[in-house]
Amino acid sequence: MVKENQKVFNTLLVAADIGCAFVSMVLSWHMWSPLSVNTGGYFTLWGYMSFTGILLSGYPVAFYFAGLYASKRYKRFENELAAIACATGVILISLLIYIYLSGLPGYFYSFAWGLASCFILLDGAVRYALRVLLRSLRKKGYNLKYLLLIGSGGLALQFARKVAENPGYGYRFGGCLTDSDNAPGQLLGIDVLGPVSCVGQYVSNSGIDEVIIALELEEYGKIPQIISQCEKNGVKANIIPAYFRHIPSNPRMDEFDGMPVLVLRRIPLTNHFNAALKRIFDIAVALICIILFSPVLLASWAVIRCTTGESAVYKQERAGYALRPFTMYKLRTMLPGDGNAPGWTQKRDRRRTRFGAFIRKFSIDELPQFFNVLAGSMSIVGPRPEIARFAEQFKEHIPRYMVRHQVKPGITGWAQIHNLRGDTSIEERINSDIYYIENWSLALDIQIVVRTVLHAFYNPNE
Numbered sequence: 001m002v003k004e005n006q007k008v009f010n011t012l013l014v015a016a017d018i019g020c021a022f023v024s025m026v027l028s029w030h031m032w033s034p035l036s037v038n039t040g041g042y043f044t045l046w047g048y049m050s051f052t053g054i055l056l057s058g059y060p061v062a063f064y065f066a067g068l069y070a071s072k073r074y075k076r077f078e079n080e081l082a083a084i085a086c087a088t089g090v091i092l093i094s095l096l097i098y099i100y101l102s103g104l105p106g107y108f109y110s111f112a113w114g115l116a117s118c119f120i121l122l123d124g125a126v127r128y129a130l131r132v133l134l135r136s137l138r139k140k141g142y143n144l145k146y147l148l149l150i151g152s153g154g155l156a157l158q159f160a161r162k163v164a165e166n167p168g169y170g171y172r173f174g175g176c177l178t179d180s181d182n183a184p185g186q187l188l189g190i191d192v193l194g195p196v197s198c199v200g201q202y203v204s205n206s207g208i209d210e211v212i213i214a215l216e217l218e219e220y221g222k223i224p225q226i227i228s229q230c231e232k233n234g235v236k237a238n239i240i241p242a243y244f245r246h247i248p249s250n251p252r253m254d255e256f257d258g259m260p261v262l263v264l265r266r267i268p269l270t271n272h273f274n275a276a277l278k279r280i281f282d283i284a285v286a287l288i289c290i291i292l293f294s295p296v297l298l299a300s301w302a303v304i305r306c307t308t309g310e311s312a313v314y315k316q317e318r319a320g321y322a323l324r325p326f327t328m329y330k331l332r333t334m335l336p337g338d339g340n341a342p343g344w345t346q347k348r349d350r351r352r353t354r355f356g357a358f359i360r361k362f363s364i365d366e367l368p369q370f371f372n373v374l375a376g377s378m379s380i381v382g383p384r385p386e387i388a389r390f391a392e393q394f395k396e397h398i399p400r401y402m403v404r405h406q407v408k409p410g411i412t413g414w415a416q417i418h419n420l421r422g423d424t425s426i427e428e429r430i431n432s433d434i435y436y437i438e439n440w441s442l443a444l445d446i447q448i449v450v451r452t453v454l455h456a457f458y459n460p461n462e
Contacts, residue, residue, distance in 0.1 A: 010069045014060050016130075020123040021059050028114035058094060062087040066443075077131060078451070081124050082443035092116040135168030144170050145209040148202055150226060152178035152187055155240055156214035160188045174208050179219070196222050200229035210236045217242040268440045269407050277442055278379065285380045285449065286373040297331075297367045303355055304332050313368055319391035321408045326377040328385055329368035333360050369411050381445045382410025383433035384421065398426065404433040407440075412452040414444075 063069060066087040068080065095112040137143055147163070149156055156176070163171050175193040193202060202208060211230050213223060223239070230237040252266040268274050290297075304312035314332040317325050333356025352360065359365045372378040378385065383404040386394065394401045415421065415432035436444070 013069060013127075013130075014063075016126050017059050017063060017123060020119055020126055024115050024118035024122055027118050028111050031114055058091045059087070062090045077128055078447050079443070080127060081120075082447035082450075084123055084127070085120055085446060086443045088116050088120050134170070138170035139167045144172050146172055146174040146207055148174050148199070148208045148211045149176040149187070149190060149214060150178070150196055150199065150211060151214040151216065151219070152176065152180045152192070153214070153216045155216065155242060157188065159212060159214050159240055160190060164188065175202065177202070179222075196226065199226050200233065203230055203235045204233045208235055210238060213237060213239045215242070265403065266438055267406055269437070274440070278440075278445065279376075281442060281445060282373050282380045286370040289367075290370050290374075293367050293370075296364060300331055300355075300359055300364055300367075304353075307353065307355060308332060308335070317388045318385035318409065319388045319405065320377055320385055321405060323391060323395070323402070323405050325388050326372070326385075328372055328378070331359060331365040331368060332356065333365050366411055373411065377408070379408040379410045380412070381436075381448045382408050382413055383436070384413060384416065384429075385409035394426065398430065400434060401430055403437060404430060407437055412448060414448060417448055417451045 063084075066083045068083055068087065092112060092115075095115070096109065099108045099112060134143060149160060156178075160173070163169070163173070173190040176187050176190045177193055177196050177199055178187075179195050199211070203211060211226065213226055215222065220242075227237050252263040254261040254263050269278060301312040304310075310332060312332055314330045314334075315327050316330065318328040320326045333352050335353060356365070369378055373380055386409075391401075391405075413433065414436035415429045418432060420429045420432055436448075
């Protein structure tokens, strides 16, 4: 039933996407083309049909490859919006190439950009409204998936709590199977139906959509029997590994002479194509930001120079890729001679000047780092670079610390948009950095940049 519902929902999504594309096309044409004056014969039936054909065929294909028709019960809307932007970018490039090859006049370029902008806003709003509607319906008991939980240890309890805390995801438990002698009649409100050996009976007769195997490590010998019964009855089985804390959020399977190998640390940026794509993105964004913020940068430089009598640009050695030291540039925010004081700056730090406190609050002091990006020592998005002497200490005492140094440091990052910057937990920052490194995509970089801009670089910890 759930699979049939997903097919119907995907059909509606495709129709909604095509509808949004058509509406965006009409709106953009009326906004950007000189219809009221004279189109010079370019707005012909053939031209209209060509544009429409590219859109109507292109969007569903691009969205399919961007994963926008997969189930999104527990996925963030920000990720979906970034995927919409990337897929729309592909369509936009196709339209721009078509316009160029067809020799169409200049206003068609404005039309294409306007179309892409309108579509992202319109389709994003439609999909967000659908999310809200679906989660509301699921809370009321519609469009549910019923799970059979296998296990009653700490792992099973942790999963059950997460399901209970997120009713909008649309998951409910049809029961629990466990071989534990100490299991109560109910596990966090889930009925304990019997031993694990009864799995075949319950997946065949009780309307279970998926089986969640959350066994402890010593019970792994039971897994082959469970999977065999699930496959026999056509029910999807999911395993939550007992060692999940050591597995990345997006693991990769490899193969060695016919044997599957789980790659524990997948880093997309080790791929040369991904690294080149990110470098192009870095250079483009850095150049745009240097041009846009040059008045702010020059004005801040003048104020610092006049108020401190010292060089306005402060240089500090930071640990970069593979712990290699590099010189990072910032605007001076402290009194001369205090910049090398031990420890991080703190909220209302007495070492800072009044103007320095202001520009730190809005991250204006970070603007010179766009030149670091052009030089190749930093990226636009990535883990924040640590002071070199601290990095050597953390390497020895904090688990997984060196994972963050397998990519270039960045001006902003996943940790920063979640307010993990300055004098905050180093462990939480590392967890956020590792999430970014393992899940990197150009769409994620765009999402982080957009969220950084929306927050206007405001730093609540300053």
